[in-house]
Every structure is written in structure tokens, then in C-alpha cells.
Amino acid sequence: MAAIYNPRYETIAREELQQLQLERLQATINRCYKNVPFYRRRLEALGMEPEDFQSLDDLRQLPFTTKQDLRDSYPYDLVALPLREVVRFHLSSGTTGSPTVIAYTANDLAHWTELVARNLVAGEITREDVVQIFFGYGLFSGGFGLHQGAEAIGASVLPVSEAELPQQVKIMQDFRSTALIGMPSYALAIAEAMEAAGVDANSLSLRVGLFGAEPWSEERRQAIEERLHIRAYDIYGLSEMGGPGVSGECPERCGLHLAEDHYLVEVVDPATGEPLPEGEEGELVFTTLTKEALPLLRYRSGDLSALDSAPCACGRTVARMRRVCCRTDDMVIIHGINVFPADVATVLASFPEVSEHFQLVVEQVGVLDELEVRVELAPQFFSDTIRGLEGLEQEIADKIRANLGVGVAVKLVEPKTIERSIGKAKRVLDLRDKE
Ligand code: DLL
Numbered sequence: 522m523a524a525i526y527n528p529r530y531e532t533i534a535r536e537e538l539q540q541l542q543l544e545r546l547q548a549t550i551n552r553c554y555k556n557v558p559f560y561r562r563r564l565e566a567l568g569m570e571p572e573d574f575q576s577l578d579d580l581r582q583l584p585f586t587t588k589q590d591l592r593d594s595y596p597y598d599l600v601a602l603p604l605r606e607v608v609r610f611h612l613s614s615g616t617t618g619s620p621t622v623i624a625y626t627a628n629d630l631a632h633w634t635e636l637v638a639r640n641l642v643a644g645e646i647t648r649e650d651v652v653q654i655f656f657g658y659g660l661f662s663g664g665f666g667l668h669q670g671a672e673a674i675g676a677s678v679l680p681v682s683e684a685e686l687p688q689q690v691k692i693m694q695d696f697r698s699t700a701l702i703g704m705p706s707y708a709l710a711i712a713e714a715m716e717a718a719g720v721d722a723n724s725l726s727l728r729v730g731l732f733g734a735e736p737w738s739e740e741r742r743q744a745i746e747e748r749l750h751i752r753a754y755d756i757y758g759l760s761e762m763g764g765p766g767v768s769g770e771c772p773e774r775c776g777l778h779l780a781e782d783h784y785l786v787e788v789v790d791p792a793t794g795e796p797l798p799e800g801e802e803g804e805l806v807f808t809t810l811t812k813e814a815l816p817l818l819r820y821r822s823g824d825l826s827a828l829d830s831a832p833c834a835c836g837r838t839v840a841r842m843r844r845v846c847c848r849t850d851d852m853v854i855i856h857g858i859n860v861f862p863a864d865v866a867t868v869l870a871s872f873p874e875v876s877e878h879f880q881l882v883v884e885q886v887g888v889l890d891e892l893e894v895r896v897e898l899a900p901q902f903f904s905d906t907i908r909g910l911e912g913l914e915q916e917i918a919d920k921i922r923a924n925l926g927v928g929v930a931v932k933l934v935e936p937k938t939i940e941r942s943i944g945k946a947k948r949v950l951d952l953r954d955k956e
Contacts, residue, residue, distance in 0.1 A: 523643075525642065532838050534838065542810060606814065621760060624814035655682065655689060666763075670765075701751065704733075728751060790804075829841050876898065892929045896934070
């Protein structure tokens with residue numbers, strides 16, 4: 522049987538797991554009630570006290586926590602402890618205008634490290650591996666999160682971060698990397714750079730890869746496996762739950778095992794918010810069970826998936842979630858950065874030369890995704906030609922990069938050329954090959 526990092530919890534009996542979840546949920550609600558005014562107000566509005574939560578189902582009486590709630594509380598309002606207890610922060614990728622903050626105590630970091638270590642072991646990584654990590658190290662949780670987990674299992678870690686592609690290839694060759702960890706699209710870009718440099722995958726020592734932080738299809742998995750000669754595993758997480766480490770595939774590859782001893786996961790109908798029966802696809806809603814610095818109750822992830830709590834052939838008993846391929850909102854992930862059209866709109870609003878009509882066009886150029894922002898000129902700034910406006914396009918692109926952290930191409934178009942839709946504007950035009 523394949524290795525399991527923490528059999529005590531990864532193969533726990535469901536009944537015992539639910540008892541543990543309830544105890545941890547009660548402690549979490551207590552902490553929220555005592556230390557986070559936002560949650561205290563919510564419980565008070567419902568006339569509830571922490572003692573009223575006697576079963577896991579009682580949690581459903583609480584309203585959801587949303588991304589907007591997190592943004593409104595930027596930077597410290599949801600932090601449940603004095604700052605002297607906090608040892609690390611990360612920020613959600615994307616927006617710097619009003620990003621969401623993650624805070625960790627020393628215990629939170631230790632848990633996070635362990636959960637990532639579980640994913641790594643599930644994905645066949647061992648202390649014999651030379652692990653090349655090309656997630657960004659910085660405010661984004663990917664690099665540090667995977668790094669800590671890989672060190673915890675005793676692997677030899679190369680924190681290459683977002684180095685240029687030729688350097689990634691050189692390091693792979695020189696250090697005889699056996700495992701790659703990063704974004705799936707970047708893995709393909711590395712494969713392309715490798716092929717362009719005339720490097721044969723057979724001459725490398727690669728064996729396995731763990732990829733995530735953006736949706737990727739089975740076809741993409743196959744392309745990565747064939748071009749890099751590795752077995753590729755999916756890992757999933759979100760900043761609000763601490764980053765990576767929330768779930769990951771095992772060699773059976775029939776869903777991603779959730780760390781259910783640390784997260785209570787619900788699947789709800791995105792339209793009504795009502796819980797759905799197991800197996801049905803809906804929005805994942807997370808409640809943290811062990812977080813000290815930033816406990817969150819019923820956080821709406823926006824990610825669509827379905828759960829299966831049947832034990833897996835690998836021996837793990839924790840539930841598996843189906844790979845995430847879609848979201849409930851119009852967020853797009855470009856080079857690992859989460860972009861919300863509403864944030865682009867905020868930047869555009871600061872330019873009187875353009876109107877509020879815009880569209881984000883996502884295209885696959887080679888193996889990478891590129892984002893173009895098409896925006897209509899304001900009628901009063903439009904003469905029969907839009908030439909001579911390259912300067913303005915660049916200025917807008919620069920401001921979007923400065924505020925959202927993502928590189929885009931801006932294209933000014935004539936007034937009334939972007940399709941108007943009835944109801945909610947269709948802000949994102951996804952031209953990517955859906956494979
Ligand atoms: O992407 C954390 C992470 C780092 C996960 C490294 C895995 C590996 P955020 O930047 O907050 O955090 O983005 C979270 O990315 O809600 C999903 O929409 C998407 N996402 C993450 N992993 C996957 C995946 C990190 N394996 C958002 N498949 C999530 C599909 C994913 N989507």
C-alpha cells in the first residue's frame with residue numbers, strides 16, 4: 522500500500538472523525554465569538570451562543586462568510602489573536618487594492634506544514650526526492666507552503682520560485698530534479714522550453730509532479746505526463762483556508778483527499794445556499810477547525826466540486842473532492858493570479874477616457890494563458906480613429922499591473938462595439954481551448 526503521512530488522521534473512522542470535527546468546531550466557534558467582533562455580532566443577531574452548537578448540522582444556521590467580508594475586514598479585523606501571536610502573513614494572489622489576508626500562529630504554520638506534507642506523500646514524494654518548486658515565493662501562499670511540506674518530509678528542496686524558463690531547465694538538468702511542483706500551465710511552459718533547448722526528457726531524472734493553484738483538465742495532465750515523463754498529481758487549496766494543503770490526489774487519482782480533521786467541508790447549491798446531497802456538484806463551503814489566527818466559519822469558496830466519503834483503495838478514509846474545473850463567479854486565474862472583473866472595473870473607472878464597457882478576453886498563447894482587457898473609449902474621447910492611443914493603453918495596463926499584480930494587454934475599442942447583454946454583463950470571454 523502506498524505511503525500515508527499521518528495514518529492516525531488520514532485513515533480515521535468516520536464516526537471518530539465526526540466527533541473530532543464537532544469538538545474542534547465548538548472550540549472554533551468559541552474563539553470566534555470571544556475574539557472576532559464580526560462573528561460575535563453574527564451570533565448575537567441570531568440570538569445564539571457558542572453552547573448552542575451541539576451538532577455539526579447546527580453550523581448551517583450561520584450565514585456564509587464571503588470574500589467581500591474578508592476584504593471589508595482588511596487587514597486585521599478578522600484576526601482572532603493579538604498580533605504578537607501571529608508569526609506569518611500571506612495575501613491572496615491578485616488584488617492589492619483590497620486583498621484578503623491570511624495570518625498564521627506558530628501552531629497554524631505547523632498544521633499547514635503537516636497538511637502539505639500529507640499531499641506530498643499522497644503524491645508519491647519521499648525524502649529521496651530532489652524537489653524543484655516553481656510556485657512563487659512571497660505573499661502568494663504556494664511557494665512557502667509547498668516548501669515547508671517538502672522539507673518536513675525530508676526531501677531535498679530547490680526553491681527555484683518563478684525563475685526564467687531556461688534556468689528551470691538548467692536546474693532540472695544540473696541537480697537531477699526528480700519532482701516538480703508548481704502551476705500546471707508553467708509545467709507545460711517548462712516542457713516547451715526544454716524541447717526548444719533540445720533537451721530530451723529521457724535524459725532527465727524527473728519522476729513525479731504535483732500541480733495546482735489553477736484549474737487543469739485531464740488532457741492537460743496527459744500532456745504534462747507525456748512531455749515530462751512524470752506522473753502528475755492535482756493539489757488544491759485556497760488562501761482563505763491557509764493556502765495549499767486543503768486536498769490532494771493519491772495514486773488512485775479518483776478525487777482529492779480532503780484534510781477533514783482540519784476543515785469542515787459542505788457542498789451547497791450556489792443559487793440557494795442550501796446543502797446538497799453527497800455526490801452532487803455544488804459550491805464548496807469551508808469552515809476551519811484548527812486555525813487560531815484566522816478562523817473562518819462557512820467560507821464560500823466559489824469553487825464547484827462534489828464530495829465522496831467512501832473509503833479509497835489507498836487506505837485513506839477522509840472524503841475526496843472532485844477536481845475543480847469551474848467557479849460560481851467570473852474570477853479568472855492568470856499565471857496563478859486571481860483576477861476579478863470588478864477589480865479591473867475599479868481601475869478603469871479612474872480613466873475618464875474610457876467607458877464602463879469592457880471585457881476580459883482570456884486566450885491561450887502557446888501553453889500560457891494571456892489576458893486582454895478590451896475597453897471602449899468614452900464617446901467624447903473618440904474621434905474617427907483610435908490611433909495615437911497606444912500611450913493610454915500602456916498607461917492603463919501599467920495601472921492594472923500595479924493594482925492587481927497581473928500583466929495584461931489593453932486594447933481600446935470604438936464605442937458600442939462590445940456586445941451588450943441583457944442582465945449581468947458577460948465580463949469574461951474565455952477563448953481557451955477547453956480541451
Ligand atoms: O492557489 C493556493 C494553492 C497554492 C493551491 C498552491 C494549490 C497549490 P489562491 O491564490 O487563493 O490560493 O487561489 C485559490 O485557486 O479557490 C480555486 O479557484 C483555484 N485553485 C487552486 N487549486 C486548484 C486546483 C491558491 N488544483 C483558488 N484546481 C481556488 C483548480 C484550483 N482550481
